[in-house]
Amino acid sequence: MRRLIGRMVERWRSFYRRSSIQMILSLSFTAVAVTGMIFLGLSLFLRFSVSTNHQLAESSERVMAQVNLHLDSYLRSMMRMSDTAYYRVIKRIDLETDTIDTELNLLYEGNRDMLVSIAVFSQKGELVSVAPLSTLKNSISPQWQEWFLSAQGKIENLHFSTPHVQNLFEDPDYRYRWVVSLSRQVELTRGGRTESGVLLVDMNFGGIEQICKDVELSPSGGYLYLIDGNGEIIYHPRQQLIYSDLLEENNLHAAQYPDGSHEELFQGRQRQVIVRTVGYTGWKLVGVVPLDGMLDDYDQLFLFALFVVLFSVFLLAFINLRLSEGISVPIKALDRSVKELEAGSTEVDFNVSGPYEIEHLGRSIDSLVSTMHHLMDDIIEQEQQKRRSELDVLHSQINPHFLYNTLDSVIWMTENGRTDESVRMVTSLARLFRISLSKGKMIIPVADELEHARHYLTIQQMRYKNRFTARISAEDGVPALYTIKLVVQPILENAIYHGMAYADGEGEILIHAFLENGDLVIEVADNGPGMPKELADRLLDQEYSPPGSKGSGIGLRNVHQRIRLTFGEPYGVTIQSEPDNGTVVRIRVPALKTPDAGTGKGEAR
Template structure:
């Protein structure tokens, strides 16, 4: 898998490098514009969908509100019948002396379009009065019915039952009427004493069914149903199929929903469900709109959106091609000018015009070419200076006066019989020459450089008749590192000529080498008369006039060592001189810590 991805990435990079800037700009502009249009279109589409869903929700809520209002009116009319029967008929009668049947019949006759029956029962379930039918079935025990127990257990409320077949009375017509029972607890007067009872008003379910059937949600493919607070169906347009087990409804879950709009998935179908609670009863009005019906309304919008996108893409491709050609023409001209420069043409025209950025780029390239030519000239000059510095170093490595004086001292010692001292001086001189040559290598171990300094000091101490002492120290491991050769001896030469020539046996020169992180520091310290600050500043100044190289203490040796180190390792390395009159001088050499010889053994930055 990773190899396939890497292969695709390589092919993409290859195609990108071989594609013109005009094509890249055109494709980029078109892709960005199309993505922008798609994003805006999807945003508008989603916004439209959300608005459509919200409108459908508001429509369902309005429908449910209207149905709720109609049901509330219907239920209130039944409650008024119950109140009239109780407060205007039953409550004022002594049932031991008067029969309320006639008055209940009158009440029934005035509301017979919505009533099936009115009945009054004692607390034991005995029928006291009823209209229009007054004979109970032998198999019926009213006190065991749910509407009866609900009224006696919660005497302060009115109780509505779920739809059921009226099965209390013998019906001469043998009709089965679907009713919703409204029951309540009543106080009955019997022979001056108060007893409990139950008033039953059976409402025709056809009235409720008609209210719910009148709702039209067919435009959105939806329907409405009614449940009690426990989720039992009171009305459903396909109620018979549900009772027969041929269809299912999510009525139990819907009864637990709060009023408002919800989304649900039932039997794999996404639906928008709106719930409204019917007052006094706890019943739930539920409207259901399938999500597929909502999506059907978006088809035409999607077609229109696709047409707009395709048309815009063709238009954008044409416009972007023309625009990218106008932008890239100066860039192509600048590219041709750069290729001419690569071919070696001396006079190249970089005035390409075009947008500000391209014109600025052409000016920058012209300025860069001019700067490069000046830099090349400077590099040539610097190389010449470097070669001259190297020649100066070679000239200052072995001062002719030092060699002559050493040989004169050897001859004088030999003539006076001091052959042992002459031998030591000649041996030190030979070792000095051997390390100076180093088989042509310019990079030597620090141990050899310190040995070279030790031989040089041996010769000078004998020439100056031990007017000074010398100490050479090095930390463990430093002598194994590498340095360019002959950087300590010129510093010792200056220390001897300036500080030790007039010493009276108390002169001291100390050489110490140590490592500081990634650097090596070599300090050459003497206790001579020191130098003023202006002399110190002039010693390493490359622009200072050069004195006679054959004169003692001219400073050319220090300056050459400083330049050689910086040419080899960079500006952060070289010499630092600390000196004060009558306080001595300390010259510090800073080098990189080289643990091996650089490539080819030549000077250069490691």
């Protein structure tokens, strides 16, 4: 479980790192809004369901109360007829001298829509009087009828029977109707003496049926039925199917329910049952509302709510996308501007429109970049000044060094009586310094640099007469290019002092200028004794001084440093040498076509 949670968290982090700020804002806003909507929707749906169930129960109970009121009124009217027949007719007449037929007929005629018959029986079950006039069937023994026995057992009470077919009396048309019998014990007066009897009032079952049928308990359907205290069905809209065992009803369980609303599961169907007791009878009026129809309504409501939620989610996602776009677009613009700045662009606009904080951030970054550019310009200017100072120092190191060596040669020649040669040497020295000065310019034509090398060789050949020969050559077009001045002379100086001093007429120095891969290369090669590769590799080290040799190698390192300071890392001096195989020194600089092309480090070509 922990691994699963860990993988889910890692996937979320990976998605979070890959997603844009607009996507994160949109998803976050939408998720929060949808969660709130779902929670609110479920709360309202549950509240609506509970409220609907409550209202349905209340509505059904109101309908049941109304039906109960009508049924109670109907039964009370029958009870009043029974009281009228007993107290106003039977108790006032002595059956020894008079009959009650006329009064019972009048009572029957006044209520014939509700009544089927009114009959009085003696204690032995003999017919005393009946309305309308009819003959008791010979096969019937009233004293053993359930209504008769109940009346005898409940002297002070009225007894209502369950619906049954009235077949006590002869009917020439054989029309026997369904009735509900109301029976009670009465006192009959006969010859001044009282004896027990039974008053039977048969009310038309159709009146009860009319009250109970076609009652709509709820919009989703429902029905009601009537049972006695034992759960026997008095009325049911599908009574015939129940009697035929084609349909079942939960009437026996309903008889145990107290008055009120109940939920039950019957034959796999959930339904709501409302129970009301009919006064004076012990009957119970049972209303049944199937909840399946309500669930269908809930399904429709749920689908509608789901549609509303989905539409709202779509609308919220669109709105959140637009809102997040208003926040993320300025941030993306700042990000693009920063990337342009990282790519080296100098003209970057950080002024963006959006929320106040983002605009303030853009102005702050713009101010920071402007300050940075000013600082960079100051640093570049300082570096250039530093480079110029360093170049001036290095250049000043060359002139005294070379002047010392040349004057040493002049002194030597003068001491040896070689006046003409010393005059020529001084003349070459003057021309040499004229080129060296170059009116203060650091970048001179390659032709002048090679001319400077030729005058220097003239001076040195006069000093080391017959010890070496020299040849200077250049490819077409190379002399018209430009280079740093005084880069060849220090190399020649090292070649003469360390390679030609002991050549004894067989020394040779070759200077050749050419183009290689777009760069200017001036190669100085000699056939001197050479040196080990380890020594050649260390000669350009600033802090290295060759032991036991004449000179400190300052000229070679000086040239290398000046080229690096002016043109950058790719350029400078390289040395190739082996013992007894001579030395080749290569000077690599950019091929400058104008004297102004080399004013910055690495800006040649």
